[in-house]
Amino acid sequence: MKTIRLTLESFRFAWQALKANLLRTILSLLGVTVGIFAIIAVLTVVDSLEANVRQSMSFVGDKVIYVMKMPWTFDQPDYPWWRYFQRPAPTVREFRELQRMLSDNQKGVAVYAATGGNTLRAGSNSLEGCALMGVSFEYRNVSELPIEEGRYFTQQEMDAARNVAVVGADIATSLYPNGSALGKEFKAKGTTFTIIGVVKKEGKKILDTPSNDTNCVIPFGAFTKIFALSTNGLTGVTPTIAVKGRDEDVGLLDLEYEMKGLLRNIRSLKPREEDNFALNRPEMLTNMVGKLFSVIGLAGWVIGGFAMVVGGFGIANIMFVSVKERTNIIGIQKSLGAKNYFILFQFLFEAVFLCLLGGAAGIFLVWLITLIPQDAMPLTLSAWNITLGLTVSVVIGVLAGIIPAVLAANLDPVIAIRSK
Template sequence: MIVYLRLLKESFGFAMNALRSNKLRTLLSLLGVTIGIFSIIAVLAAVDSLDRKISDELSSLDKNTIYLMKFSFGPSDIPQWKREQFPNVKYTEYVYLKNTMTHTEQLGYQIFTKRETIKYESNTVSDVNIVPISHEFIDIQGLKFEKGRFYNESEANSGAPVIVLGYEIAKSLFGDSEPLGKKVRLYGQKFIVIGVLKKEGSSIGETNDTAAIIPVNFVRRLYGDNNPNLTNVIIFKPEKGVDMEEYKSEISQKLRNFRGLKAGEIDNFFINVFSGFLDLIDNIIGQMNMVGWIISGFSLLVGGFGIANIMFVSVKERTNLIGIQKSLGAKNRFILLQFLFEAIILSVLGGIIGLIMVWAIAMILSKVLDFEFVLGLGNILLGTGLAAIIGLISGILPAISASKLDPVEAIRTGM
């Protein structure tokens, strides 16, 4: 063991000497490994951070939550022209399903509408995401409040002019003053602020920080139930442990009966399970990882050739020393390990530089973009391990050639 430790120390010394003696040549050769490790770990860290962010944001939603609407979350076998003829789900269908569905914890109705402007005295916020939703939304999405409350069933059913503001919207309209009880102007009418949501921070897609939630019946009264510019959706939160296939079949059968669809006709609606949306996201993240590995693989290939080049040059420069070592009794495996260790050390140094670059850029972007980029221990170990493997593969041929040198010929050639 002591012999191998001494061998490792000696190999480290040779690697450092190569860096000191031929700085430019060595750094250029290591550049491929550095860029390769940087590319792979940067992509993996970014994707991991994105995945963690999405998981945190969607953690409040049950993966079995179902969205019944005229659009599909993913690809569909139904032709587009036929899908475009599908009708919007209606409020009467929501009421019918709410009264007849079994094994349902919550069932809500939402309208996707265009963005609007909200005013309070001289303050104006444009491009606000308006969320018209029934009163069950608070239990379906698990909303958290900075202050105030959500509207109740009576306010929701009557379409009362009450509003719940996202954190950023409330901050922009009221600053540090108390928002509850104040009246803001939306759709040309005054709404009473009854609640402000807790800050969520940066988000993938929409965030409740820039949203305003109002009773869905207010928008129904304003636009009617058959407006082609609006998209309606019925949201189901099944009871825990329910058989999802049976539950979806029950939804389908009840809605087909309500719409009077005949036995041979296809469903003119889509039952989208939230877990399917999560699978779609996982698939996209997996593809991003794969693309990152493919692109970075070319850099690692170039880096491997660079390390091999250094080691062949190192063998040539130290031919005389190798001959002396072998004439003094050094065995082939010690010469082999000496050069292998040296190649691995050089490659790992290149990998560490790449990891430091990822860490530095992650820190900068986290502050600038208000998005937490995380360089996890797993990715650090992966980057270091990859660099070591590249060094091992790149150094094997030079190390074998060094170990097979004849001591007499090596000394003569070195002289």
């Protein structure tokens, strides 16, 4: 109990000292405030930027392996680039074979093809720059397609290649701004389609990546009636085969090995022949994004670290001045029986208080910035960054105040009393 009482007394003495020199306290806070603001602001921007970039890349799906002609990342820099162009494009036949031969390692196999820059028209209304995407029935098992109004395709509509469509929110509101778009018709590439579903609005993305808002999804058969599929990957629209993996397959290694073996068998590749296809996974892109933002975060720590060093030296300087001013009081406290740790805690708590107040002020400024409306990249101050900022403030306070506190605690009481 005595230790707790003395600790609380140390807090009280430190608080009184800070209030007695209010102007000096405020000036001392500025260095720490700027440092914490720089660190937390950069980390907040990096976290928000990374979250928005990952959201912008959500079109690639999660736990999905894509059979494509070209890899997303080139792990073999010495591989002749022209060989990629000689590879055959994925085909509908290969999709059917994979769908038939794959084991229970997968949750769905789909094929799709897409073209961009299309213009959709309904009466006098039109919308340019839309993507037409032809998908198989299993596409909803592979990629997220959150339908807000209406429904998805039926198997009968897919088999009959009917001219029905699930459109994005921007398409629905642009073609039919005065009411629901369900059941209404529009034209694309001279073909009339009926809207059976409207996808939930995604909003703006920080990257110019495919968005459901301007996507028009139609049955794969209806798509092939408009566009010719590629056989050599050079002319026509190249389809993509997507396979959704199971959660228990960590890293989708089992599914990847199985798909690789089946595709080599389907394409009649000999054991010594290299793969003429690429198996792409979203992890390839997310790993690249993670490395990029790790570097940006490190840069933020370096920039904020310099400001924190300056702030820490400022706090240390103020604490040395404070010890010098209160040397006589320290001598009186010691002559009345105050222990060394009581004096040490008194000055150490004062330094920590200064840094905590400065850190809290820096975090408050960052929070004010997050209140500014941002459509493309809303900023969010996470609890982790708040805790990190306060923790760094405490560490800087301890480092800046420990030497002045030790000097004060080791003062000779007789000499200290005579100092004034």
